[in-house]
Amino acid sequence: MYWSREKAHNDLQAQHDATDYGLRRCIYETQRQKNELQWQRQKMMNEMEKMSKEIADLEHALMDKTNSAKLAETRLENRLYRPGAELVQDEAHFGLRDEVLQLRQTQQDLRKKIDDGKATYNDLEEHLIRLDQDIANKQHTLMTDLRCMDMRDVLKKGDLAPPATQTQRNIQLTQIEEELPKF
Numbered sequence: 001m002y003w004s005r006e007k008a009h010n011d012l013q014a015q016h017d018a019t020d021y022g023l024r025r026c027i028y029e030t031q032r033q034k035n036e037l038q039w040q041r042q043k044m045m046n047e048m049e050k051m052s053k054e055i056a057d058l059e060h061a062l063m064d065k066t067n068s069a070k071l072a073e074t075r076l077e078n079r080l081y082r083p084g085a086e087l088v089q090d091e092a093h094f095g096l097r098d099e100v101l102q103l104r105q106t107q108q109d110l111r112k113k114i115d116d117g118k119a120t121y122n123d124l125e126e127h128l129i130r131l132d133q134d135i136a137n138k139q140h141t142l143m144t145d146l147r148c149m150d151m152r153d154v155l156k157k158g159d160l161a162p163p164a165t166q167t168q169r170n171i172q173l174t175q176i177e178e179e180l181p182k183f
Contacts, residue, residue, distance in 0.1 A: 016156070019152070020149075020152065023145060023148060023149050023152070024149075026145055027142065027145045027146065027149070030138055030141050030142045030145060031142060033138055034135060034138035034139065034142060037131055037134050037135045037138060038135060040131060041128065041131045041132070041135065044124060044127060044128050044131060045128070047124060048121060048124045048125070048128065051117060051120060051121045051124065052121065054117055055114060055117045055118060055121065058110055058113050058114045058117060059114060061110055062107060062110040062111065062114065065103055065106050065107050065110060066107060068103055069100060069103035069104060069107060072096060072099045072100045072103055073100055075096055076093070076096040076097060076100055079092070079093060079096065150169065
């Protein structure tokens, strides 16, 4: 009879220890995954900041090219409507026309790069939202697992009330009650 009771007690203790180990491992893995997600979030924020600066630089370059194109178009138009002179399509005219065409192509290329940059930025924003949701889920999972560990400790020790504060919980978890001065 004694042997059966001891065997049952040992089996329960082994199961209790295995469950505690499983919970601690789960808490560790969840914390590790949460840390990884936070690192990815920070990296994503840095990437978004760079992308935003790049878009602003491209928009500034587009504005500069637009002003240059306007100037070249005005010069070409003024050359076409010179008073008292006949229409001459000389080397200067062809050079201005080529410059206008080149500036228009550059503007078109810059607009495409800006659109691509904004699309990438929007994709990064969507990914950041998903990362934030994943981090919140990991935090919730972590808190649930920690509460479960606290409840198991309360059941194990036989105490009816869990620690009132986080400090008391930490003191209990580190088992330094005897080392603290009593007031």
